[in-house]
Amino acid sequence: MDISEIAISDYTEVDVGERLGKVRSIFERENPKGLIVTRDGEYAGVIGERDLVRSRIENDTKASVLMKSAPRVDRTEDVREVARVLVEGNTKIAPVYEGENLWGIVTADAILEAVLDSLDALTVEQIRTADVVTVNEQSHVGQAINRLRKHGISRLPVVDEDGYLTGVLTTHDIVDFVVRDADRQGRGDRRGDLDRMLDIPVYDLMSSPVLTATGDETVEDAVRRMLDNDISGLVVTDEEGGDSVAGVLTKTDVLRALTFTEEGQMDVQITNVALLDTISREEIVEEITGVADKYQEMQVQHAHVRFHEHKEKLRGTPLIQCQIRLRTNRGQVAGTGEGYGADHAFHVAADTLERNVLEVKGLIADEEYRGQLLRKLGEL
Incomplete structure (x- = not known):
């Protein structure tokens, strides 16, 4: 299966020197699925919608600061190879070429939607990440951030003092809170405010209840749940409705399984x-x-x-x-x-x-x- 029917031409192109403020306004006005960054008219990198929306980088910053280097793929490339490119490049979007001409983009979500029916042969148990990193609900947000950075991950299942699942904390939860607080407080020297944010208990920022999956259900069902709820991962529990953490399943895990x-x-x-x-x-x-x-x-x-x-x-x-x-x-x-x-x-x-x-x-x-x-x- 190739990506000729999966790739889309719904993208916007900006120069590496463009201000992020203008880039954000383009996203708000045109609502594209992705953004291609060019340098002197030549492809340089990509910016995904989530990366732009969740970034706190100042509006005067150049687009090059936020862009990721994603390898170009051919419009008739095999879907397994494109999944590998996305995972290895740690990106959710890649530029699609037809010959030497930039044709459009392909996204991780588009690939997952296209292969959904074939995912019923896999179980969550087979591809979940088992060595999961958790955080206690009474830990400070600063401790959670350090854990996210140390392990290079984007989500932490939150557990109580007995080790039972009570919520999930993602980088998006943290950024969303910081941005909302900045909007309320205004600009200026806010180092004291940021210090206080880091001391907030994880319990106050975590999402609860948690969307979960069990090891014996199909990956197809789990991916449908992610796509329907516009989330990037599920906490895996020992049983349906259970509160014992058995792992994490992300869209990246599923893309990796395709390879x-x-x-x-x-x-x-x-x-x-x-x-x-x-x-x-x-x-x-x-x-x-x-x-x-x-x-x-x-x-x-x-x-x-x-x-x-x-x-x-x-x-x-x-x-x-x-x-x-x-x-x-x-x-x-x-x-x-x-x-x-x-x-x-x-x-x-x-x-x-x-x-x-x-x-x-x-x-x-x-x-x-x-x-x-x-x-x-x-x-x-």
């Missing part, structure tokens, strides 16, 4: 490839493949490598967090590491991953041993 290869073959996907410095995509794929080949009985089908840049730097090199997750016939195995530069971060994460793989392999061996022992005892 999975056939059973028995491994696909490696990298998010935020722009952060690669002294290590190449090919080297990462080679090392991940090497780990998978060592433990073939685990049958690794998909690997996801995600890089996230922190503000801290050492002699100009940023602190990078790397997360590696393998999808195997034995479940998910992950490894996380940090280092200055993508190369260092990846190798720290790869070492952690291999230790975790060995632990899983050990558990599998123990289970097999116990099974053999029980069978022998039964023969006595």
